[in-house]
Amino acid sequence: VDYVDTLIADIRRLKKEKNAIILAHNYVLGDVQDVADFVGDSLELSKKARQVDEEVIVFCGVSFMAETAKILSPEKKVIHPVTAAGCPMADMADAPALRRFKQDHPDAVTVCYVNSSASLKAEVDICCTSSNAEEIIGLIPEDRRIIFLPDKNLGANVARATGRQMILWEGFCPTHMRLRPAMLERKKEEFPHAVVIAHPECRPEVLDLADYSLSTGGMLSFARSTEAKQLIVATELGIIHRLQKENPDKQFIPISEQAVCMTMKMIELEDVKRSLETLTPKVELEPDIITQAKAPIVRMIEQRL
Ligand code: 13P
Ligand code: SF4
Known part of the structure; x- marks a missing residue:
């Protein structure tokens, strides 16, 4: 053995x-x-x-x-x-910096991507992930301003999809930031019949070239149900393992071999x-952090503000 x-x-x-x-x-x-x-x-x-x-x-x-x-x-x-x-990306926002930021936007609702520390979550109103961000933004009354952190790409992509204006934090995922529109253009030329699925942590210019914006879980369900036999995948390479294992008859083409998240x-x-x-x-x-960070995560899971 x-x-x-x-x-x-x-x-x-x-x-x-x-x-x-x-x-x-x-x-x-x-x-x-x-x-x-x-x-x-x-x-x-x-x-x-x-x-x-x-x-x-x-x-x-x-x-x-x-x-x-x-x-x-x-x-x-x-x-x-x-x-x-x-x-x-989670290391790009911390609680003291958010507290200072909120002073400039005191009436805003704070929406925090789960890619953040527990101490940051303890300071926010509601969390979201890449699969539910649009629904979570939809819970916020139209007249309320929104601070979105830490991912400026997810924030910008969701702002476009929902038509809501959002005050964005300067954070990003280094792995998804490396994926450039030109890389995707080249892959699309090489595989003209492929369907393109991209993660919303990608730059908006990359999503403009994709057919679908999906979380990793969304990509897996999409791959199972689509008729397409070739898919270009714009996210971290690890997802290819499950995509290929669950769909042996389909071909998954990574946008770039560089899309690796080291951690x-x-x-x-x-x-x-x-x-x-x-x-x-x-x-x-800390027990206090657990209690305070739990509230916005549970609001997210239960979809209520
Ligand atoms: P998902 O929630 O889509 O799996 O994304 C997590 C993540 O870290 C993406 O970079
Ligand atoms: Fe963070 Fe890695 Fe996910 Fe990027 S790919 S958001 S760096 S865990």
Whole structure:
């Protein structure tokens, strides 16, 4: 039996012994996705984390996702196998800076993309993900101004789709920022019959060239139901693993081989095994932060302001 098979067998055994569930994001390494009990986008993972029976959640994704799981299930042990796996976009906004920003726009409703720290969420009115941002904006009365943070691209894309004016924060995803309209134009010339699906963290000029703007979970459902046999995929490369696995008869063409989020690749099978053995590193948050950050996440899940 080879090394990886042994690791996988050990992880499966430890999972039972420790009463643990493994949750993974669609961008993590393929073999980590394959050993997980549930793989999804940010919204699907939040909903799942809210209703797990197991005592331990091993979260394979970036820090803000593991924090969200802890906020929604504070009584569980939530383990994030590699603490250093953060989201550079989430690091572009912090609570003190938001407090100063809000002083300039005191009457605005603050909408925060889940790609943000727990302490930032503690300061906002409602959260959103890339799959529900338009619905969340739709909950806000027309006469209220909106601060949207931290992703200026998602903000601009949602502002266009909803026709609402939004005050945008200067944050972005470095991985999606690297995807340029010219890259997509070239792929479209090469594959003229392909349907283009793009993540709303892409620049608006990239989305202009796409057929559909979708979260990672939205991409997976779209791929399952479409008649198209060729799809150009404008998002992080990790998604290709599941797209191809679930749709072996279709061809998925990444917009660029450069679309790699380094921190999403930091958790390896070895880390998952060690985490299950030691039940560390645990996600720990101040009880006050948990209470304050939970409110905007629950408002998002329940779609009420
Ligand atoms: P999704 O919610 O679409 O999975 O996006 C998460 C993310 O980090 C995208 O970069
Ligand atoms: Fe953050 Fe971008 Fe990586 Fe998603 S792909 S985790 S937004 S840096």
